[in-house]
Amino acid sequence: MRWIRWALIGATLVALPILAQNAPPAPSTRFVAVLDPAHGGTDGGGRLSSGQLEKTATLALSVRLRSLLNARGISVVTTRESDATLDSDRRATLANHAKAQLCLSLHVSESGSGVHLFVSSLAPAPEVQFLPWKTAQAAWITRSLALAGALNSAVAHAGLNVTLGRTALPGLDSMTCPAVAVELAPERASDGSVVAEPDDASYQAKAATALAAAVLEFRSEPRQP
Numbered sequence: 443m444r445w446i447r448w449a450l451i452g453a454t455l456v457a458l459p460i461l462a463q464n465a466p467p468a469p470s471t472r473f474v475a476v477l478d479p480a481h482g483g484t485d486g487g488g489r490l491s492s493g494q495l496e497k498t499a500t501l502a503l504s505v506r507l508r509s510l511l512n513a514r515g516i517s518v519v520t521t522r523e524s525d526a527t528l529d530s531d532r533r534a535t536l537a538n539h540a541k542a543q544l545c546l547s548l549h550v551s552e553s554g555s556g557v558h559l560f561v562s563s564l565a566p567a568p569e570v571q572f573l574p575w576k577t578a579q580a581a582w583i584t585r586s587l588a589l590a591g592a593l594n595s596a597v598a599h600a601g602l603n604v605t606l607g608r609t610a611l612p613g614l615d616s617m618t619c620p621a622v623a624v625e626l627a628p629e630r631a632s633d634g635s636v637v638a639e640p641d642d643a644s645y646q647a648k649a650a651t652a653l654a655a656a657v658l659e660f661r662s663e664p665r666q667p
Contacts, residue, residue, distance in 0.1 A: 472517060473516055473517065473543050473661050474516075474517045474518070474519060474540050474541065474542045474543055475511055475516050475517070475518050475519070475542060475543065475544050475545070475546070475657055476518075476519045476520070476521065476536070476537040476540055476542040476544070476545040476546070476619070477504045477507055477508055477518060477519070477520045477521070477545075477546055477548060478504075478520070478521040478533050478536075478537065478545060478546065478547040478548060478613065479497075479500035479501045479503065479504035479520070479521065479522060479548045480496065480497070480500045480547060480548055480549045481495075481496050481497035481500060482497045482500075482501070482522050482524075482525055482526050482527055482528060483497075483525055483526050483527025483528070484527050485497065485527060487500070487549075487550075488550075488551065488552065490550065490552060490639060490640060490641050491552060491636075491639060492639055492641055494641045496549070496550050496551075497525065498525075498641070499550045499626075499640055499641040499646075500548045500549060500550055501522070501524075501525070502641065502643075502646060503548050503550070503626060503646050503649070503650060504520055504548055506646055506647055506650040507546070507548075507650040507653055507654060508520060510650055510651060510653075510654035511654055511657060514654060514657075514658055516657060516658075516661070519536070519537075519540040519542065521533045521536045521537070530612040530613035530616070531616065533547075533613045534578075534613055534614070534615075534616035534617050535616075537617045537618075537619060537621070538578075538616075538617060538618050538619070541619075542617075542619045543619060543620070543661070544589055544619055544620045544621065544622075544657065544660065545614070545617055545619055545620070545621040545622075546621075546622055546623075546624050546653065546657075547611070547613060547614055547621065547622070547623040547624065548624055548626075549623060549624065549625040549626070550625065550626045550627070550640035550641065551625050551626070551627045551640065552627070552628065552640070553627060554605060554625075554627040554628075555603045555627050555628060555629065555630040555634075556597070556602045556603030556604055556605065556627060556629065556630075557593075557597045557602055557603070557604050557605070557624060557625070557626055557627070557649060557652075558604075558605045558606075558607065558624070558625040558626075558627060559590045559593055559594060559597075559604065559605070559606050559607070559622055559623070559624060559625075560606075560607050560608065560609050560611060560622065560623040560625070561583065561586045561587055561590050561606075561607075561608050561611075561621075561622055561623075562579045562580075562583060562586065562608065562609075562610070562611045562614050562615050562621070563608045563609050563610055563611075564577055564579055564580040564583060564615060565580060565583070566580060566581075566583040566584055567580035567581055567583075568581065569581035569582075573618060575616050576612075576615055576616055577615060577616075578615070578616050578617065578618050579611075579614055579615045579616065579617050579618075579621060581618070582617070582618065582619060582620050582621065585619075585620040586614075586620045586621055586622060588620070588660070588663070589620040589621075589622050589656075589660050590606060590622050592656040592657075592659045592660040592663070593622060593624065593652075593653065593656040594606060595656070595659070596652045596653065596655045596656035596659065597649070597652045597653070597656070599652070599655075600648060600649075600651065600652035600655075602629065602648070602649065602652065603629075603630070611623055620660075624653065626640045626645075626646070626649055627640060628640060629642075629645055
């Protein structure tokens with residue numbers, strides 16, 4: 443559309459054209475993923491067969507996944523970047539303050555095989571203006587299950603065994619975003635023998651690549667109520 447403005451030139455009122463300008467694009471919604479490497483500081487977690495503490499392995503996995511997500515244009519907030527002690531309330535507070543679109547709580551274990559995915563056992567509840575602490579996740583259970591589904595598909599596609607479950611998750615239960623606990627167990631052959639330990643660099647990279655693909659898939663999905 444072309445608009446005009448009027449200008450007084452000498453004693454004559456002249457119509458001058460003004461070229462229409464495109465409206466500025468609407469700002470894009472920022473997608474934030476929170477990575478929560480379990481344990482840290484005085485809480486070492488379990489000890490792997492290599493002798494490495496769980497807190498060290500989860501931090502390494504977080505660093506790998508953060509790098510992959512950043513490279514794909516996803517903003518990442520981590521609950522810890524070093525060997526720091528954090529309780530479950532602090533982890534939830536950090537995730538909520540970040541106004542995250544999702545949170546992955548990262549764990550490793552010597553039991554089981556492949557990747558274990560856990561969603562809070564809280565019953566779904568409608569979202570209200572003021573969410574009670576300790577059960578805030580109830581308003582996000584449906585989306586957390588959808589996130590677990592995306593993670594399940596991507597991890598299985600990567601050729602890793604996947605186990606799904608629901609349990610009480612003190613840190614995640616207070617989070618106001620889709621949240622899943624991801625536990626990396628040893629990669630095992632069909633006979634049950636260990637192919638790779640949870641702190642193996644190439645195994646962590648394989649798992650992190652699958653998790654990053656799932657986050658991208660989840661970001662593209664329309665939000666469901």
